[in-house]
Amino acid sequence: MLDRPGQFRRAGRINGIEISQIVQISETAAQMRADGLDIDALSTGVPDFPTPDFVVTAAHAAALAGQTGYTATAGTNALRDAIAAEHGAERGQVVVSAGAKQVLANAMLATLDPGDEVIIPTPYWTSYSDIVAMAGGTAVTVPCPMAQGFKLTPDALAAAITPKTRWLMLNSPSNPSGAIYTADEIRALAEVLRHHAHVWLLADEIYEHLSYVEFISFATAAPDLADRTLIVSGVSKAWAMTGWRIGWGVGPVPLIRAMTAVQGQVTSGACSVSQAAALAALQGDRSLLTERLVDLDTRRQMVVAGLNAMRGITCPEPDGAFYAFPNIEALMARGGFATCGEACTWLLDKAHVAIVPGSAFGLPGHARISFAYGQTELNTGLSRIAAALKTLR
Ligand SMILES: Cc1ncc(COP(=O)(O)O)c(C=O)c1O
Numbered sequence: 001m002l003d004r005p006g007q008f009r010r011a012g013r014i015n016g017i018e019i020s021q022i023v024q025i026s027e028t029a030a031q032m033r034a035d036g037l038d039i040d041a042l043s044t045g046v047p048d049f050p051t052p053d054f055v056v057t058a059a060h061a062a063a064l065a066g067q068t069g070y071t072a073t074a075g076t077n078a079l080r081d082a083i084a085a086e087h088g089a090e091r092g093q094v095v096v097s098a099g100a101k102q103v104l105a106n107a108m109l110a111t112l113d114p115g116d117e118v119i120i121p122t123p124y125w126t127s128y129s130d131i132v133a134m135a136g137g138t139a140v141t142v143p144c145p146m147a148q149g150f151k152l153t154p155d156a157l158a159a160a161i162t163p164k165t166r167w168l169m170l171n172s173p174s175n176p177s178g179a180i181y182t183a184d185e186i187r188a189l190a191e192v193l194r195h196h197a198h199v200w201l202l203a204d205e206i207y208e209h210l211s212y213v214e215f216i217s218f219a220t221a222a223p224d225l226a227d228r229t230l231i232v233s234g235v236s237k238a239w240a241m242t243g244w245r246i247g248w249g250v251g252p253v254p255l256i257r258a259m260t261a262v263q264g265q266v267t268s269g270a271c272s273v274s275q276a277a278a279l280a281a282l283q284g285d286r287s288l289l290t291e292r293l294v295d296l297d298t299r300r301q302m303v304v305a306g307l308n309a310m311r312g313i314t315c316p317e318p319d320g321a322f323y324a325f326p327n328i329e330a331l332m333a334r335g336g337f338a339t340c341g342e343a344c345t346w347l348l349d350k351a352h353v354a355i356v357p358g359s360a361f362g363l364p365g366h367a368r369i370s371f372a373y374g375q376t377e378l379n380t381g382l383s384r385i386a387a388a389l390k391t392l393r
Contacts, residue, residue, distance in 0.1 A: 013133075013134060013136060014134060015133075016133065017130050017133060017134060020126045020127065020130075020360070021126060021356065021357070021359075021360035022043060022044065022045075022126055022356050022360060025043050025344070025348075025354050025355075025356055026041060026043045026044050026354065028348070028354070029041040029043060029348065029354035032348070032352070037352060038352060039348075039352050039353075039354060040352060040353045040354070040377055040380050040381040040384060041353075041354040042353060042354060042355055042369050042370050042371070042373055042377070042378070042381045043354040043355055043356050043368075043370060044370060044372075045175060045237070045242075045321075045322070045323070045370055045372060046242050046372060047237060047240040047242070047292075047322070047372045048372055048373050048374055049240040049292055050240060051239065051240050051241050051244070051277075052239065052240075052281070052284065052288055054280060054284050054285075055239065055241070055277050055280045055281045055284065056277070057280075058276055058277055058279070058280030059244075059273050059274070059276055059277035059280070061276075062272070062273055062276030062277075063273045063276075067272050067273065067276055068272055068273065069272060070268055070269060070272070071269050071270070071272050071275060072269065073260050073263055073264040073268060073269045074094070074095045074096060074256070074260045074263075074269070075094065075095065075096025075248070075269065075270060075275060076096075076272070076275050076276075076279070077091065078279055079096055079275045079276075079278055079279045079282075080094040080095075080096060082279055082282045082283060083096070083248050083250065083282070084250070086282060087217075087219065087231060087233075087250045088219075089250050092253050092256065093250050093251060093252065093253060093256055094248055094249070094250050094256065095248060095249050095256050095259050095260050095263065096246065096247075096248045096269070096270050096275060096278075097246075097247050097248065097249070097259075097263055097267075097270055098245040098246070098247070098267055098270050098271070099234060099236060099242075099245045099246065099247045100204065100206045100232050100233065100234040100236060100247030100248075101127060101131075101247065102245075102247065102263070102266075102267070103232045103234075103247045103248060103249040103259070104127070104128070104131050104202070104204070104232060105131050105134070105135070106249070106259040106260075106262045106263050106266075107167075107202060107230055107232075107249060107255070107259055108131050108132055108134075108135035108137060108167075109135045109262045110255070110258035110259045110261070110262045111166055111167070111200075111255070111258070112132070112135045112136050112137035112166060113136065113137075114136045114137075115136075115137075115138060115164060116136070116137045116138065116164055116165075116166045117137065117138045117139075117140045117162060117164045117165045117166065118132045118137050118138070118139055118140065118165075118166060118167045118168075118169055119140050119142060119157065119160045119161070119165060119167065119168045119169065119199075120132070120139050120140065120141050120142070120169050120362075121141075121142050121144045121150075121151070121152035121156075121169075121170065121171075122141045122142060122143050122144055122361070122362035122363055123144070123150060123174070123176050123177055123325065123358065123361035123362055123363035123366070124141070124169070124171065124174075124361060124362055125171060125174075125175045125176070125204075125361070126360050126361060128169055128171075129141065129362070137166070138164075140160055140162075140165070141362050142156050142157070142160050143362075143363070144156070145363070146314075146316060146327055146366075149179055149316075150174060150177035150179040150325070150363075151179050151181060151185060152168075152170070152189065154188045154189055154191065154192045157189055157192045157193075158192050158195075161192075161196050161199060163198070165196070165198065165199045166198075166199070166200060167199065167200050167201070167202050168189075168193065168199055168200075168201050168202070169202045169204065170189070170201065170202065170203050170204070170218065171203075171204040172186075172203065172204075172205060172215070172218070172320070173205075173207040173208070173210060173211055173215065173318075173319060173320025173321045174207075174320070174321065175207065175321050175323060176323045176325045176356075176358075176361045176366075176368040177318065177323070177325045178317075178318020178319055178320050178321045178323055178324070178325065179318070179319060179320075180211055180213060180214075180215055180319040180320045181216075181218075182214075182216070183216045183220075183221045186216065186218055186221035186222055187221055187222060190218075190221065190222035190224075190225055193222075193225060193228075194224075194225070197228075199228075200228040200229070200230065200255075201218060201222075201225060201228060201229045201230070202229075202230045202232060203217065203218035203219070203229065203230070203231050203232065204232045204233075205217055205218070205231055205232065205233045206232065206233055206234055206236065206237055206247065207237055207238075207320050207321040208233060208238075209237075209238035209289055209293075210237060210238055210293065210296065210320055210321050210322060211319065211320040212293070212297050212300065212318075212319055212320060213319045213320070215320065217231060218231065219231050219250075226252070227252050228252065229251060229252075230249055230250070230251035230252075230255060231249070231250045231251065232247065232248070232249050233247065233248060233250075234246055234247030234248055234278075235247075235277075235278045235281045235282070237321075237322075238289055238292075239281045239289070240292075241274075241277065241278070241281065244271070244274040244277055244278065245270065245271060245274060246270055246271075246274045246275060246277070246278040296322055296371065296372075298375075299322075299371040299373075299375060299378055300317070300318060300322070300324070300371055301317075302371075302375065302378060302379075302382075303315075303324050303369060303371045303378055303382065304316075304317050304318075304324055306378075306379075306382035306386075307324060307326050307369070307382070308326075309386070310331075310385065310386050310389050311330070311331075311334070311389065312328065312330040312331030312332075312333075312334050312335075312389060312392075313326045313327070313328055313330070313331055313389075314326055314327045314330070315327075322370060322371050322372040323368050323369065323370050323371070324368070324369045324371060325358070325361075325366055325367070325368050325369075326366060326367060326369070327365055327366055328340055328343055328358075328365065328366060328367050329365045331343060331389065331392075332365070334389075334392045334393055335392045335393075339357070339359065339364060340357040340358050340359055340364050340365055340366060340367055341357040341359055343357070343367070344356065344357040344367055346388075347385060347388060350388045350391070351384040351385050351387065351388035352384060353381045353384050353385055353388075355367045355368060355369045356368040369381070
């Protein structure tokens with residue numbers, strides 16, 4: 001049948017891809033606020049700190065000095081060198097992109113053919129499965145329940161690998177669970193990968209500097225897999241630079257070249273002024289990061305204790321990032337909610353607190369509360385949830 005002239009038709013490659021649930025919830029909360037309601041949104045992963053002053057100053061100076069044209073597609077030499085030094089790599093192994101998200105998209109677009117599989121331990125950051133699907137691949141999600149610390153086990157990894165597997169996508173520290181893989185855990189997963197030379201490893205370490213316990217990079221724990229490891233990181237989270245849109249990938253040269261080729265046709269490269277800002281961030285004093293981490297740790301303990309004091313909520317301590325990811329199944333049973341999405345909608349309507357259902361991360365029965373917010377907002381949010389829960393049986 002012929003389409004009617006002018007009728008909009010989506011490409012098959014974006015079938016099922018919608019605006020992320022996190023964005024939808026945050027936008028609903030923003031709309032409710034605009035309608036005059038007092039909404040406490042604890043839903044997004046945007047640090048409430050400002051970008052450090054010295055970073056803003058460096059960006060301003062770069063713009064005034066005329067660094068306002070296209071840069072090399074893979075990024076400026078100065079920034080790539082700083083990133084290479086940070087990761088113990090060479091400049092040719094580094095590509096700078098418009099955020100870690102574009103690094104992930106570039107990697108998938110550059111490597112996946114239809115039907116290729118990507119193993120994604122669940123819960124996972126919402127965009128992973130959509131990026132894989134958009135690139136024509138198949139996301140193979142592997143449940144990693146709370147009882148196993150939300151982490152992938154070597155046996156589960158081995159069972160998920162097929163001849164079509166191209167990548168394992170690992171995220172440590174994890175959004176949403178905060179889980180951090182120990183050196184031994186990484187080594188055990190690496191041992192499985194050693195038996196499957198066709199499987200590459202993407203380690204998303206964007207929250208590396210937001211760790212409350214020891215963090216170890218996959219690249220450090222399993223250096224022998226360097227020729228098939230892509231490390232993804234950036235300045236968005238630790239330096240509070242989400243709007244500057246700078247992330248990077250560090251990996252084998254042929255992969256970085258392929259990713260750069262993709263990027264060249266999509267954005268031509270990351271923003272020149274933002275690259276100068278990211279360079280200043282990497283080269284600058286990091287004591288501010290430590291101070292902020294101490295502050296976040298206080299909030300983490302406050303939120304975990306507050307949630308665990310509520311009947312129906314069980315919240316493990318996250319080791320990194322700035323999210324609590326409690327189990328809310330008992331709360332759902334108390335309130336007669338069929339899904340965690342229903343429970344979160346009820347909390348938004350009843351308590352005016354916006355949090356994200358675990359289903360958005362592939363693990364129903366949970367909810368994600370971001371503690372990248374001020375202590376007043378967190379306290380208000382916690383007491384509103386507690387008050388709403390008291391109205392349940
Ligand atoms: C696990 C994870 N990876 C990547 C990103 C994207 O980072 P960026 O803002 O640098 O694109 C996020 C942002 O929330 C994230 O949580």
